[in-house]
Amino acid sequence: MKYIVIGNGIAGIQAAETIRKMDSEGSITVIGDETYSPYCRPMISLVLEGVLSPEKLAIRGEDFYEKLHIEPVLGNRVTHIDVADRQVIIDETSKGGRKTSFSFDKLLIASGADARPIKADGLNLKNIFYMRGQEHVLKMLEALTTAKSALVLGGGLVGFKAAYGLMKRGLEVTILIKSGYPLSMQADEPAGDLILKELVKHGLKVFVGAEVSSFEGDRQVTGAHLTDNSFIKCDMVVIGKGVLPSLSFVPRDQIKVDLGIMVDEHLETSSSEIYAAGDVAEYVDIARKTRWVNAIWPEAVNQGRLAGMNMAGRPVSLKGSLSRNVIRIFDVDVMTCGLVNPPADSDHQVISQINPRKSLYRKLVFKNDILVGMVMVNQIDQGGLFAALIQSEIPVRIPKESMLSSSFNYKQLI
Numbered sequence: 001m002k003y004i005v006i007g008n009g010i011a012g013i014q015a016a017e018t019i020r021k022m023d024s025e026g027s028i029t030v031i032g033d034e035t036y037s038p039y040c041r042p043m044i045s046l047v048l049e050g051v052l053s054p055e056k057l058a059i060r061g062e063d064f065y066e067k068l069h070i071e072p073v074l075g076n077r078v079t080h081i082d083v084a085d086r087q088v089i090i091d092e093t094s095k096g097g098r099k100t101s102f103s104f105d106k107l108l109i110a111s112g113a114d115a116r117p118i119k120a121d122g123l124n125l126k127n128i129f130y131m132r133g134q135e136h137v138l139k140m141l142e143a144l145t146t147a148k149s150a151l152v153l154g155g156g157l158v159g160f161k162a163a164y165g166l167m168k169r170g171l172e173v174t175i176l177i178k179s180g181y182p183l184s185m186q187a188d189e190p191a192g193d194l195i196l197k198e199l200v201k202h203g204l205k206v207f208v209g210a211e212v213s214s215f216e217g218d219r220q221v222t223g224a225h226l227t228d229n230s231f232i233k234c235d236m237v238v239i240g241k242g243v244l245p246s247l248s249f250v251p252r253d254q255i256k257v258d259l260g261i262m263v264d265e266h267l268e269t270s271s272s273e274i275y276a277a278g279d280v281a282e283y284v285d286i287a288r289k290t291r292w293v294n295a296i297w298p299e300a301v302n303q304g305r306l307a308g309m310n311m312a313g314r315p316v317s318l319k320g321s322l323s324r325n326v327i328r329i330f331d332v333d334v335m336t337c338g339l340v341n342p343p344a345d346s347d348h349q350v351i352s353q354i355n356p357r358k359s360l361y362r363k364l365v366f367k368n369d370i371l372v373g374m375v376m377v378n379q380i381d382q383g384g385l386f387a388a389l390i391q392s393e394i395p396v397r398i399p400k401e402s403m404l405s406s407s408f409n410y411k412q413l414i
């Protein structure tokens with residue numbers, strides 16, 4: 001059996017490891033464009049913050065591929081998949097390179113996501129960074145040796161982690177948020193505001209509602225002109241405006257794509273024996289009951305493992321995907337899971353309590369009697385229990401308000 005895995009992120013690595021555990025004979029090739037040993041992508045923000053050295057990012061040893069008899073083809077980006085001929089192609093002829101083909105019996109697409117690009121003049125100036133991989137953060141560290149001020153674009157998870165890391169490095173940081181409140185994809189407005197207040201308390205400057213139209217600088221960026229005609233001086237820029245599934249090489253006429261690659265419960269795409277997992281894959285969201293791309297680490301781990309099992313011949317089903325996040329910013333802990341901004345209809349019931357003075361907030365979202373979402377700011381101890389309830393879809397039959405109490409205990413559910 002010939003297995004090919006596109007992508008050497010966590011979904012691809014988990015799949016390759018799982019396949020090897022179940023099939024000691026088959027040939028496994030992992031094609032990935034990053035050349036580092038497998039590493040923990042979310043922790044690159046800790047490297048930026050200065051609390052983790054880049055060497056500590058690795059989650060597998062340098063001998064990972066050799067030990068598992070996996071052929072690594074690294075430093076290369078797949079350009080095409082020939083579904084009919086069962087070939088994966090790296091075509092570098094337009095860059096003066098070679099065209100190489102790899103045949104497969106079973107293929108996993110685990111190419112993750114790319115940082116969402118922005119359009120602005122002067123994007124090629126020095127010290128303007130996207131924040132997606134180890135390479136990006138290593139370049140940022142070089143910039144930190146001289147930079148005194150930074151502009152962060154985007155109020156999502158990556159933008160916030162970047163702003164936090166740069167503030168911890170002592171830079172003067174301005175964040176530019178297009179939508180009304182930060183972390184709008186992960187949290188809701190009250191939680192976003194509590195986080196923002198915490199950052200502002202520590203010196204973060206916030207601009208809401210405008211975007212960058214152009215960057216200024218000679219060779220290196222010195223500032224940004226905004227669409228509202230204002231100008232922000234800065235020595236470096238970090239762009240954290242979300243991600244898009246990385247699937248430009250996927251033939252959409254043969255493999256069904258929505259926002260991500262559409263998979264069934266076995267992580268198989270619309271084309272048989274071709275699977276997808278992780279940030280590139282789209283499956284049904286447990287809380288939303290609709291197709292969704294949940295681009296988070298635990299999903300990529302689980303989906304990679306399940307895809308590997310299915311590819312190696314043991315049918316296992318993914319119940320559904322679920323968004324969940326835990327974020328710590330200065331002294332504020334935030335935990336979110338599932339549907340946090342439900343539609344205003346009679347099926348959904350929202351209960352919440354907030355204490356802005358103590359930065360405490362708790363919100364639970366029910367659909368009929370089933371917990372489908374939660375947001376917690378500080379006192380997040382019961383978050384694991386709530387996440388398990390969302391995942392298991394067990395109806396809650398007790399008075400729901402009792403679950404807002406910080407002393408709530410799982411025994412009350414029985």
Ligand SMILES: Cc1cc2nc3c(=O)[nH]c(=O)nc-3n(C[C@H](O)[C@H](O)[C@H](O)COP(=O)(O)OP(=O)(O)OC[C@H]3O[C@@H](n4cnc5c(N)ncnc54)[C@H](O)[C@@H]3O)c2cc1C
Nearest residue numbers: 007009010011033042077078111112278279295296297300
């Ligand atoms: C700064 C940052 C902070 C984050 N924080 C959190 C967090 O707190 N919690 C959380 O749950 N998640 C977090 N995430 C998201 C998490 O890192 C991802 O969900 C996870 O890494 C997805 O794994 P993956 O294997 O699907 O994709 P990836 O990790 O993106 O790996 C895909 C690999 O495939 C390669 N590739 C892409 N296209 C091709 C191609 N055509 N040919 C060959 N190789 C290709 C890519 O270069 C990459 O190496 C964070 C991400 C970032 C960037």
